[in-house]
Amino acid sequence: MSSDNLMTLNLKIWRQQNSKDSGKIQDYVLEGVSPDSSFLEMLDQLNEKLIAEGIDPVSFDHDCREGICGMCSLMINGQAHGPERETTTCQLHMRKFNDGDTVVIEPFRARAFPVLKDLMVDRGAFDEIIAAGGFTNVNTGNAPDANSILIPQSDAELAMDAAACIGCGACVASCKNASAMLFVSAKVSQLALLPQGQVEADQRVQNMVAKMDELGFGNCTNEAECEASCPKGISISNIARMNRDYLSAAVKSKAEPKA
Amino acid sequence: MASKLCTYLKASVVKKQVMAVTGLLLCGFLVSHLIGNCLIYVGSDAFNTYAHALTSNKLIYVAEAILAAIFFTHIGLAIKLTVENKKARPVQYYMKQKTGRGATFASSTMPYTGMLILVFLIIHLINFKFGPVYMTQIDGIEVRDLHKTVVLYFQSPLNVLWYVIAMIALGIHVSHGFWSAFQSLGFSHPKYNCGLKLISKLFAVVIALGYIALPIYCYLLGGK
């Protein structure tokens, strides 16, 4: 489309053979990048070039490429999902960069997210946190008519705001403490805001926090870098809600937290 | 029961809440200390009388013990949390940039301003509480002339400068800490969040300026 303004980029990419390898930054020059390409298409282009040269292509996670599956990650120039606000890496387009730019690409880093290869990390910790309590315990077939539970529109909207989390881990990656509070609080909040989630609200918040701690995430220092880098703009007010719910659960709940 | 409490105290959320509560209590201490300091503007007698009233009361030991406990909890936990936070990212980024929409200077320097304040606190205690003792008489009672200790100390511009720097650090620390404490304790409401952040900043400015005024006043007072 705009073949006249193709760009050349200097890429600095983290290469790491496997989880045991120590890894290092490798330099690449990529020519002919279309500003209409997405960031991942730029990496595809690099990989085609590497394959042609017989070099192992760069491994990175991606799937839906429409900003909803949460599979893509990447620290781009030191920011989770790159510089664009509320945008996943797959929705970041090269027109946000200039010809001749140096672009540093690294994996999301946290003790709880070990690097598997190059830019791919293991975010299984998030699954474990959900398994610890991020659900309502309703077996299939037990549900009353959907309209028998009335929910104020404002609550439903707030719950939806929190539920929009795609589980990408940008919050952890951008937090200087590698804390998972935003992710955990988004799920706790969504369910706490709805009557359906009230029944188990106390156990849920305690168990999910306990699991989060066990997995080696850092502590929240209320910097809000998570909110700022969240591709879905999830608010740290969810963290406050979780703090509040935890406190009240700790005081009144009969059950102890179990991770 | 004890084990249950232990479980809770180990939780990251609770640790932060303990930080918040102790932090807010320390903010309260800052306010009361500042009010006490203000007596210096009234005159040496008022200042010394107040100091004497505080130190001669036997309950001061209880109060000091509680205050020390709050300090140690706040500092000890801060160290523990910082160590945990460092451990949570064993491999650092090659390049890391702030988004510019989240972290502030205050929020990202909390451990450093905190440490500076700790150092300041120790020096402060050495210089004043355990510093040179002069005696004076008020209404026939022999009391410590703390006023003199303070004023003499601040005759050195270096001491003034150090004090001012430390108080700026304190202000910065409090500007994030005050708001942050509310967030950790779960206070968040779209209607009041904005106001709270503003109050937090105002509070920090008042505290910092309030404390900074004293050494400058003493310096200008020139030992009189």
Place this chain on the structure above:
Amino acid sequence: MTDIKKLDGKVPEGPLREKWTNHKFNMKLVNPANKRKYNVIVVGTGLAGASASATLAELGYNVKTFCIQDSGRRAHSIAAQGGINAAKNYPNDGDSVWRLFYDTVKGGDYRAREANVYRLAEVANSIIDQCAAQGVPFAREYGGTLSNRSFGGAQVSRTFYARGQTGQQLLLGAYQSMMKEVGKGKVQVYTRREMVELVIVDGMARGIITRNLITGEFEKFAADAVLLCTGGYGNAYFLSSNAMASNGSAAWKAYKKGAMFANPCFTQIHPTCIPVHGTNQSKLTLMSESLRNDGRVWVPKAPGDKRKPNEIPESERDYYLERKYPSFGNLVPRDVAARNAKLAVDAGQGVGSTGVAVYLDFADAIKRDGLETIKAKYGNLFDMYERITDENPYEVPMRIYPAVHYTMGGLWVDYNLQTTIPGCFALGEANFSDHGANRLGASALMQGLADGYFVIPYTLGNYLAGEGLINKKVSADHPEFDKAMKESKDRFSKLLSINGKRSVDTFHRELGNIMWEHVGMARTKEGLETAISEIQKLRKEFWQDVKVTGTAEGINLELEKANRVADFLELGELMARDALTRNESCGGHLREEYQTEENEAKRDDENYTHVAAWEYKGDEQTPARNIEELKYDNVKLTQRSYK
């Protein structure tokens, strides 16, 4: 010549409305205490896979669930934007289970199995109840009740939604239910595992071979039944709205082990995608069909009109959908909307720099409802559009063009969702059963969840109890597992050893071009024959000249892709072959030879009211085309008319 087999859909006897109820009563049950003695393998964690895993585990079965992504929350169901249908009739606009059933059969152009569709419509209401109970944050009215909208070709408002992220919310609901069972130890989720072989023992599906995508190791898993919930094969076209990893390989392995593949040529081309921008493009992004509720589709009347859209006066615009279909207007079913876009582009009226797009214009809606209302309804979609195209859709009309989106075809299953291999079931998009030749909007989510939450829990029990599998345990030490494992190891070694010159993606792109050109929106006999021979040639070249870098150990994304593309190179041919042998037009399958004077699909009910179920006969052998006759006792077959 092989005999044409007539497949029995095992539709229960009795009146349509009572079939499922009676069937549920007549099915054998597994004693609650015995359920824990059964192991079930679920492949895939989309709506169908996650909901089946959760529900079967709740019942007491031991479930092992596999997915290729890093988490069970990533499957492409998550990308569905618009909504999920159910005949709750909350808006009081005359909806009913019967109407939902009728609309779905008609929308599918009378090529779906009547009884399946009725069951789908019947259980749909329970899905909404279940999801609401899980805490899915559906949109609500001010009074707190659930909100509905009209969607893609429906004349009643029966679509439930959660902003533009309905698929995400429903999937997360199912995923969370599954994870709840993980916490209880009833489900084990194996992430980053790809099923590479189905294992058959004594004619029954008894397990799978997987490749661990992190270590490269091959692993054996035995079970009493295998559920394939692996989605569709739209990525055969390379460019589609599917996720990058979506593939047809699991279904294809089952096909090669004896499961028949039904109606592979029935693919849905979604009318509202963001048009292709360049040669490096990796995928197409869908804009929700809900946009057609307020947007007006148009092209300039004069071919080759290169003026900016705002400079083209009202009188020189052709709102072709409103003109041709006055009663449905912009809300005609997907196949009709897509085909008309192609007609406009073929007539030279296409817009944008490539000329391969039409306008979707919101100017009138903004004038009528105000900018804020439109923002509230579609804000996230508009933002996405602007991010991708760098154009502001509030000011200039969107450019859209159809793209491959969904595959109605899939593994043939009977009423119990069982394939022609006993013990191998297919759920969701992976099967063929409910959408006929065209799927209506907001029906895919409904079907995936219906299969997983409300159908398989019954029919699986019936199979397990009926076969008496409790006394016929098979372990992964059985020689058939080793044999299957060796087959797949050899295949992967082969892929690595070719060491040719062309990357996997170049083959995939080329296949995609052939498919889009000849097996796309309009098909001809000649084109399809060309496609078959070109695909055969390409496949041969692939096995001689593909270059797969890296090794078999550890993570090797190129190797994963090569394995999937190798299967697409066979599946693509079957799609073309199916299209070639279906000498009629119906739904998404348009043969140019068979259309009405107004370019509408012209069915041949006399000869083609059947499902084509293809049977594998060996590599490079022509597969057999078997059929399942479709009987319509309750609806009258008519020419679909949306005028």
